[in-house]
Amino acid sequence: MKRRTFIASAATASLFALVGPAVADKANPDKLRIALLPDENASTIIQNAQPLKLFLEKTLGKPVEIIVTTDYSSMIEAMRFGRIEVGYFGPFSYVLAKSKAPEIEPFAVGVEKGKPNYNSIMIANVDGPVKVLADVKGKPFAFGDQASTSSHLAPRAHLAKNGLIGEKDYKVVHLGKHDAVARAVAAGQIPAGALSEPIYRVLVETNKVDASKLKQIALSDPIPNYPMTVQGYLKPELKDAIKKAFLELKDPEILKLFRVERLAPATDKDYDVLRDMAKILSLDIAKLG
Known part of the structure; x- marks a missing residue:
């Protein structure tokens, strides 16, 4: 498989950092790695995400690293192999990720102008x-x-x-x-x-x-909005704290990062419409991403 490079807010983590301590206690890692979808320039996304980073570090009591992968596929692979704990996916990239890593859980979706969808x-x-x-x-x-x-x-x-x-x-x-x-x-x-x-x-x-x-x-x-997802293997207390932090977000500056006015609860079933679109195009989801 082709190796893909990651662009992060700090220096790129060493291979040991990616597969060492995080794997040793992956249910309760010392640092949370949160990936944001690479739909625009990576450096701009990371800069705009600094208020989110500070908010989560204060709320969760753990260091937070904001990661922007080089493309959608590398973000899916990062979630699949446990290189990130939280991922903000596009709707279809979430469906692809879920097909490869069934344990990931969507828990929040953006609401803008009163609607959890866009075009x-x-x-x-x-x-x-x-x-x-x-x-x-x-x-x-x-x-x-x-x-x-x-x-x-x-x-x-x-x-x-x-x-x-x-x-x-x-x-x-x-x-x-x-x-x-x-x-x-x-x-x-x-x-x-x-x-x-x-x-x-x-x-x-x-x-x-x-x-x-x-x-x-x-x-x-209409397309269901971008889901926020979390690794299913994280300890329940940590997962609950992560979900609560995002769902109770009120800061307009942070919400602007996601182009939404608030975040609402989400489930996997909300994204069945994307699976239906894939069928229209005769796309084999298991072979994509």
Whole structure:
């Protein structure tokens, strides 16, 4: 298996640190490693997560390391092999992780504007050849990571429901991150693409993409929001403390990291809709990630 590199808030931990003490007492580790989804620039995510780190260290009484993996697949593998204790997954990357590591437990989901769900937005360059969704036929279409919900699974399922099948009716192009999709479409490097609508709105509001170069061509069906997950093998008292810390979060600055107004309880069943999307696309979940 290809080794993947991890980007962390401090120097990269040694191999001994990853497989030594953590394994010796993995049910109650001395340090908690919390992974955040690499859907934007890693250094920006880590910087924005410092208030979360300080809050959790104070609340849980343990050192906390914020980790951003290089991609979705490496985060899934990190959870699978016990290299992180808590993971904030995208909806579909959670489903993939759960298929490989059945012991992980989703326990919280973000609520924004009163809803525990969001949409994928499909965008096109205003001066390009794609004016409406049907124009995607015969052209390249940009997605983010293969394991992304709103930048791959949901929009690809939406395209399929509209008679557009990837690699048959249009060329599938993966650019890795949501912001990379928006920038490539705005620059005219690719005529159309898809990403998370909340991320798109933030990119526009912060002038990280030029909204005048982009137009919306479709929205996906509602997608359950990102789940916060915890390793099932942690001692019950520690798991309960972690869950309580996140579910009782009130600080707007910290919640802004997750683009939500609060966190609500979540269960695995909430994500069956993603498994249904995978069936529409004839995707074998066990072979992905």
